[in-house]
Amino acid sequence: MHVVVNAAASADGKLSSRRREQIAISGEADFERVDRLRAASDAVVVGVGTVLADDPHLTVKDEALRSQRCEDGRPANPARVVVDSSGRTPTDAAILDDAATTYLCLSEEAPVDRRMALADHAELVTAGDERVDLLRAFATLQEQGLERIMVEGGGELIFSLFEAGLVDELRLFVGSKIIGGRDAPTLADGEGFVADFPTLELADVDRIDDGVLLTWRVDER
Numbered sequence: 008m009h010v011v012v013n014a015a016a017s018a019d020g021k022l023s024s025r026r027r028e029q030i031a032i033s034g035e036a037d038f039e040r041v042d043r044l045r046a047a048s049d050a051v052v053v054g055v056g057t058v059l060a061d062d063p064h065l066t067v068k069d070e071a072l073r074s075q076r077c078e079d080g081r082p083a084n085p086a087r088v089v090v091d092s093s094g095r096t097p098t099d100a101a102i103l104d105d106a107a108t109t110y111l112c113l114s115e116e117a118p119v120d121r122r123m124a125l126a127d128h129a130e131l132v133t134a135g136d137e138r139v140d141l142l143r144a145f146a147t148l149q150e151q152g153l154e155r156i157m158v159e160g161g162g163e164l165i166f167s168l169f170e171a172g173l174v175d176e177l178r179l180f181v182g183s184k185i186i187g188g189r190d191a192p193t194l195a196d197g198e199g200f201v202a203d204f205p206t207l208e209l210a211d212v213d214r215i216d217d218g219v220l221l222t223w224r225v226d227e228r
């Protein structure tokens with residue numbers, strides 16, 4: 008399995024505002040790059056915080072890229088995955104439509120009524136007692152044949168994936184906006200590290216529009 012975290016941060020390092028509303032940090036060229044990365048992936052992963060904030064669809068937008076996937080014998084869109092301990096994903100969320108298979112990674116905490124409501128819309132994976140055990144959940148995804156994984160956020164999930172040692176690569180677009188706010192989400196939120204900080208090796212720097220795409224490989228821990 009190869010896990011790529013892709014996100015867009017403002018010049019001051021925020022993924023969105025303190026209102027946790029979706030903000031277009033990427034410009035047209037970067038959104039096209041993100042679309043190509045989605046098209047090259049077997050699954051696109053987000054945390055339930057992103058589903059509740061953004062109601063994302065997480066499909067490939069370019070029809071030519073979807074057609075190419077079909078010609079290659081793959082589904083038109085990659086699978087979608089939500090990390091959602093207690094099954095808070097609304098049943099009318101865009102991510103649960105018929106455009107792609109969706110996996111909901113739950114923990115044992117998820118109430119039976121939520122499981123029953125969601126089972127009609129998604130494949131349910133249970134891993135972990137309270138929060139989702141990411142190592143076990145990702146192992147189950149791999150058993151389903153999902154090898155090329157793209158994670159789109161948000162900051163809580165990205166921190167936990169670094170903590171679990173699951174990230175192989177980080178692609179961060181830094182855009183030309185200042186968002187500010189001490190409570191605005193950043194790339195890696197959660198508890199934060201105080202020692203054993205994950206370290207990165209810079210692989211590429213590309214200018215895109217008025218921003219910069221930084222590609223790092225994550226060192227083994």
Ligand SMILES: NC(=O)C1=CN([C@@H]2O[C@H](COP(=O)(O)OP(=O)(O)OC[C@H]3O[C@@H](n4cnc5c(N)ncnc54)[C@H](OP(=O)(O)O)[C@@H]3O)[C@@H](O)[C@H]2O)C=CC1
Nearest residue numbers: 014015023027054055056057092139160161162163164167
């Ligand atoms: N600019 C960008 O590229 C992007 C920006 N965003 C922005 O980020 C914000 C949302 O991010 P955020 O609030 O951090 O939410 P996340 O999308 O990171 O989801 C976090 C939630 O996932 C659930 N979860 C379950 N298991 C785990 C685990 N092991 N580790 C971490 N989380 C777990 C938790 O909810 P529970 O306990 O209920 O399971 C947790 O609160 C929005 O404002 C959105 O717009 C999002 C993506 C990309």
Ligand SMILES: Nc1nc(O)c(N)c(N[C@@H]2O[C@H](COP(=O)(O)O)[C@@H](O)[C@H]2O)n1
Nearest residue numbers: 015030031032033061063064065066159
């Ligand atoms: N790459 C990128 N740049 C930005 O500026 C963004 N705001 C995001 N957000 C992510 O994209 C998801 C929306 O996907 P759909 O268009 O609905 O398919 C959103 O939920 C964030 O994960 N990404």
